[in-house]
Amino acid sequence: MFSQAIHHHWRNAKRVIGDGWNGAVKLAGQFDQGMRMSRRLFGALQPALDQYAGPGHSKNVMEGFKKYDETRSDVMQGYSNVEHHYNRIRRAVPELNLG
Numbered sequence: 001m002f003s004q005a006i007h008h009h010w011r012n013a014k015r016v017i018g019d020g021w022n023g024a025v026k027l028a029g030q031f032d033q034g035m036r037m038s039r040r041l042f043g044a045l046q047p048a049l050d051q052y053a054g055p056g057h058s059k060n061v062m063e064g065f066k067k068y069d070e071t072r073s074d075v076m077q078g079y080s081n082v083e084h085h086y087n088r089i090r091r092a093v094p095e096l097n098l099g
Helices: 002-053 056-092
Strands: none
Touching: 002 056
């Protein structure tokens, strides 16, 4: 009886954590897609912005895209680390039924 309750709670915890992880990955992918689209849009509008607003404004936006790329690289490295540890634990302790 006690073992069944623990098993039930473990399954629920795995589901909640897995759903949260998958939702976060999906949201990050959508945000990244939006940033790629914004970059292309800015690239298409940049000549007009430089002509009418001056070249100084483009520099700030390009610095923002550069910061985003640096942050994205850090996040992807963290994602890779989490996946590595998850797979290591999954192989080491198959009784947990992690995947």
